[in-house]
Amino acid sequence: MAERSLILAVATYFPDSYGGAERQARILAEALGRKGVAVTLVAPTRSRDVRLEERTEFGRIVRKRVRAWPNLGGRNILSFLAWSMWVPWRLRGPEWRGVPVYVFHARLHALGPALAAWWNAAPLLVKLGGGGDASEFAALRGKKFLYGRLVEWLLRRRVDMFVANSSQIANELREARVAPARIAEFPNGVALPPLDDLHLALAQRDGRGFIYAARLHPDKNVDVLYEAAMALAAAGIDFRLRLVGDGPERDRLAPLASAGSPVTFAGFVADVYPELQASDFFVCASRREGQSNALLEAMSAGVIPIVFRASGVAEVVSHGHNGVIVDEATPAAFAGAMRRALALSPAARRSMSLAARDFAQDNIGIDAIAERTLAAIASVRHGPSAAMSRSARGLLIGEGGV
Numbered sequence: 001m002a003e004r005s006l007i008l009a010v011a012t013y014f015p016d017s018y019g020g021a022e023r024q025a026r027i028l029a030e031a032l033g034r035k036g037v038a039v040t041l042v043a044p045t046r047s048r049d050v051r052l053e054e055r056t057e058f059g060r061i062v063r064k065r066v067r068a069w070p071n072l073g074g075r076n077i078l079s080f081l082a083w084s085m086w087v088p089w090r091l092r093g094p095e096w097r098g099v100p101v102y103v104f105h106a107r108l109h110a111l112g113p114a115l116a117a118w119w120n121a122a123p124l125l126v127k128l129g130g131g132g133d134a135s136e137f138a139a140l141r142g143k144k145f146l147y148g149r150l151v152e153w154l155l156r157r158r159v160d161m162f163v164a165n166s167s168q169i170a171n172e173l174r175e176a177r178v179a180p181a182r183i184a185e186f187p188n189g190v191a192l193p194p195l196d197d198l199h200l201a202l203a204q205r206d207g208r209g210f211i212y213a214a215r216l217h218p219d220k221n222v223d224v225l226y227e228a229a230m231a232l233a234a235a236g237i238d239f240r241l242r243l244v245g246d247g248p249e250r251d252r253l254a255p256l257a258s259a260g261s262p263v264t265f266a267g268f269v270a271d272v273y274p275e276l277q278a279s280d281f282f283v284c285a286s287r288r289e290g291q292s293n294a295l296l297e298a299m300s301a302g303v304i305p306i307v308f309r310a311s312g313v314a315e316v317v318s319h320g321h322n323g324v325i326v327d328e329a330t331p332a333a334f335a336g337a338m339r340r341a342l343a344l345s346p347a348a349r350r351s352m353s354l355a356a357r358d359f360a361q362d363n364i365g366i367d368a369i370a371e372r373t374l375a376a377i378a379s380v381r382h383g384p385s386a387a388m389s390r391s392a393r394g395l396l397i398g399e400g401g402v
Contacts, residue, residue, distance in 0.1 A: 020293030033058030087112030166312035189369030216247035227331035322355035
């Protein structure tokens with residue numbers, strides 16, 4: 001079972017949240033399922049209605065109902081502890097022995113799956129979700145109480161393989177004295193839409209449509225895009241900006257958009273690709289990224305990225321070839337970049353659009369990323385997990401449940 005099985009642990013999952021990590025987890029699990037790997041996706045949930053066990057095409061989803069997200073800590077410490085004890089208890093038994101554990105993001109929720117991997121002498125992989133200002137190790141060290149530093153210390157020393165989706169994250173791991181042999185560097189993946197859809201879209205695009213498609217959260221600097229758009233509108237420039245997604249910034253900014261405004265709010269959409277197909281340019285001013293799934297999805301649909309130079313951007317966007325990199329996350333900088341994009345000729349737009357799609361097809365198709373994930377797992381031999389001492393195992397609950 002261990003050879004053809006995988007435990008995939010995430011901080012949140014559908015229907016509690018619809019962010020990039022959740023989409024990435026789903027399409028990776030589906031791609032692994034197509035390769036004959038049985039995936040058990042483990043996640044906390046705050047929903048009262050969602051099923052705690054659910055069969056899927058890739059395997060199954062197993063959820064733990066919590067009062068608060070385990071990552072929050074602080075006054076929500078009981079939810080963190082309940083989750084951290086429940087995961088190794090739920091994944092106990094001989095059927096889990098040696099089954100690899102792959103955790104999305106090195107935050108507090110990673111402790112429970114890590115304990116399960118160590119208890120079961122199984123390979124443990126952790127995919128970091130951010131670098132620089134979004135460093136997850138720094139966030140753990142910044143927790144008010146000691147447990148954040150303890151989780152960071154344990155992960156940094158006992159994870160068999162870290163997956164870095166940007167060179168910045170990989171460099172930061174090396175600076176933290178993580179051996180290069182414990183770092184697998186490859187990007188996130190996307191489900192590629194049919195190429196015929198892109199050619200149909202290119203025939204209909206008019207060169208004036210911009211889109212942002214991700215969480216509308218203050219961390220994403222959505223207000224930068226809104227203010228840039230307002231500056232262009234005040235100058236009488238003809239364009240459209242579609243803000244797709246939900247979050248507090250939608251509640252704050254949507255009432256400011258008057259009737260006839262070039263900025264519209266789509267809210268949450270289950271399938272973002274129809275919105276992407278109707279757009280020419282993808283804009284994002286976020287400073288806090290590991291590698292933006294929304295950016296990769298846009299490129300896979302041939303939507304030209306105009307994005308701030310955040311972590312992971314330089315690995316996929318070649319300035320002037322398949323997109324535009326903006327060096328400042330300010331309204332003025334984005335308004336200028338959007339002006340220049342509107343001035344591109346149809347031939348230049350088509351060339352950049354096809355270059356964006358070509359990059360996605362050659363480098364970030366989810367089936368190729370699934371193969372690299374399996375290769376990373378196969379490269380793990382007798383790492384820290386297998387060598388875990390009995391005293392460390394004593395941290396776990398061997399009998400009973402939570």
